[in-house]
Amino acid sequence: LGTLYVVATPIGNLDDLSKRAIDTLKQVQRILAEDTRRSQQLLTNFSIRGSLTSLHDHNERQRVEQVKAWLAQGDDLALISDAGTPLISDPGYVLVNQLRQDGFNVVPIPGPCAIITALSVAGLPTDRFCFEGFLPAKPSGRRKVLQAMSEESRTWVFYESSHRVLECLKDMNQVLGAERELVLARELTKRFETVISGTCEAVMAVLSSDSNQCRGEFVIMVKGLPEVTSAPPVSPELLLQELLPHVS
Numbered sequence: 059l060g061t062l063y064v065v066a067t068p069i070g071n072l073d074d075l076s077k078r079a080i081d082t083l084k085q086v087q088r089i090l091a092e093d094t095r096r097s098q099q100l101l102t103n104f105s106i107r108g109s110l111t112s113l114h115d116h117n118e119r120q121r122v123e124q125v126k127a128w129l130a131q132g133d134d135l136a137l138i139s140d141a142g143t144p145l146i147s148d149p150g151y152v153l154v155n156q157l158r159q160d161g162f163n164v165v166p167i168p169g170p171c172a173i174i175t176a177l178s179v180a181g182l183p184t185d186r187f188c189f190e191g192f193l194p195a196k197p198s199g200r201r202k203v204l205q206a207m208s209e210e211s212r213t214w215v216f217y218e219s220s221h222r223v224l225e226c227l228k229d230m231n232q233v234l235g236a237e238r239e240l241v242l243a244r245e246l247t248k249r250f251e252t253v254i255s256g257t258c259e260a261v262m263a264v265l266s267s268d269s270n271q272c273r274g275e276f277v278i279m280v281k282g283l284p285e286v287t288s289a290p291p292v293s294p295e296l297l298l299q300e301l302l303p304h305v306s
């Protein structure tokens with residue numbers, strides 16, 4: 059049986075493609091890619107002469123049987139997405155889930171991922187965090203999710219696109235309050251990499267006053283609220299012991 063390698067690719071800086079990723083992409087018989095034209099540029103850059111097959115949200119289900127047949131005949135395959143780690147807000151879940159259920163080998167070749175890259179420089183607690191993917195595009199849906207997350211004590215992280223980032227910050231300002239602390243990571247590993255931290259109001263002001271700051275790709279990280287610790291329960295015996303001396 060062949061193996062499916064799930065290979066992480068750069069989120070901006072091409073030098074972040076690991077040696078193991080390059081060796082794997084050179085060695086496999088076929089590379090499954092979200093956007094074959096885009097991935098061709100990456101492969102050309104590293105002189106990788108792989109055979110590309112598309113695998114995206116709209117054809118992933120149909121591809122599963124074909125992929126199983128290739129693996130069954132002993133071919134090794136690689137799965138890549140446009141940027142970062144496949145399956146993380148990217149195609150691949152349906153395929154990997156099915157292959158694992160059917161007993162095929164699935165091997166990770168780890169590397170860049172925007173969430174982890176952003177958290178590593180945000181200066182927010184990272185011992186526990188929750189990832190929310192992309193927030194809903196519609197304001198009403200977005201506000202609902204923000205409301206539901208508003209009491210969360212862990213750091214929460216999500217992806218946002220350039221055309222919605224300012225709107226999203228405005229909703230956060232309204233739902234979470236102007237004083238909520240957040241960190242905005244933009245264009246990580248690229249030329250205009252920027253990491254801004256501050257209150258919701260302050261970060262929003264930076265973007266409102268400079269449209270260049272609204273360009274590119276974003277990870278938004280929100281500081282969780284301190285956990286509310288309720289007082290430990292008091293035993294009735296202890297309470298009685300404390301009170302009795304005061305009863306006349």
Ligand code: SAM
Pocket residue numbers: 069070139141142143144145146147148170171172173216217218219243244245246247248275276277
């Ligand atoms: N699979 C990818 C990963 O591992 O990070 C994420 C894919 S998701 C479709 C694309 C989103 O990731 C972008 O809209 C943006 O929110 C975030 N992203 C990707 N590259 C980024 C970068 N260089 N800087 C900031 N955010 C980035």
